[in-house]
Amino acid sequence: EVQLVESGGGxxxxxxxxxxxxxxxxxTLSDQYMDWVRQxxxxxxxxxxxxxxxxxxxxxxxxxxxFTISRDDAKNxxxxxMNSLKTEDTAVYHCVRQYELWGQGTxxxxxx
Amino acid sequence: DIQMTQxxxxxxxxxxxxxxxxxxxxxxxxxxxxxxxxxxxxxxERLIYAASSLQSGVPSRFSGSGSGTEFTLTISxxxxxxxxxxxxxxxxxxxxxxxxxxxxxxx
Numbered sequence: 001e002v003q004l005v006e007s008g009g010g011x012x013x014x015x016x017x018x019x020x021x022x023x024x025x026x027x028t029l030s031d032q033y034m035d036w037v038r039q040x041x042x043x044x045x046x047x048x049x050x051x052x053x054x055x056x057x058x059x060x061x062x063x064x065x066x067f068t069i070s071r072d073d074a075k076n077x078x079x080x081x082m083n084s085l086k087t088e089d090t091a092v093y094h095c096v097r098q099y100e101l102w103g104q105g106t107x108x109x110x111x112x
Numbered sequence: 113d114i115q116m117t118q119x120x121x122x123x124x125x126x127x128x129x130x131x132x133x134x135x136x137x138x139x140x141x142x143x144x145x146x147x148x149x150x151x152x153x154x155x156x157e158r159l160i161y162a163a164s165s166l167q168s169g170v171p172s173r174f175s176g177s178g179s180g181t182e183f184t185l186t187i188s189x190x191x192x193x194x195x196x197x198x199x200x201x202x203x204x205x206x207x208x209x210x211x212x213x214x215x216x217x218x219x
Contacts, residue, residue: 105155
């Protein structure tokens, strides 16, 4: 089955770090461009960043210098390393394959 | 950044109604636009890509049109399962940007 499954969310204090994972199955992740998209509780969708099939990355201004997207082709997985977290980073984080296939998301709560 | 202005932000409609949702881009984005449907507690699902192409498996009552700065999603005959929130996404330029969403509710 073709799917994306995120994990790694949880409660973290402001200033803390968290690493999200996105496991791909049914396709080869390295062939695709992959995005992270987040949704704060009760709010709309916000693009976080992308890694392309040539391993270049792009980020939203709000996360530049704090978030890093990476991939492990051997594990067919995508990652989002989040540092210096702020309360406004609280959201469900989805990985997305080429705008089409979305994971169910993992909730990140930044609170003291 | 390209701003995507989506309207209306919400609407009430009845089963069988024709529904139109609009996204306006702050600058031309060719046809680099997708439409998504999101139901409560679920991930978004793509309905339309390249502004007017129907995603495989999506009912034909959904259609998209437009190019440049003005885009429309139309539901020709609203069904009970269509009550949801809809978003547009431009992917012409970084940062990718979404419209604010349109919540379609039962009248």
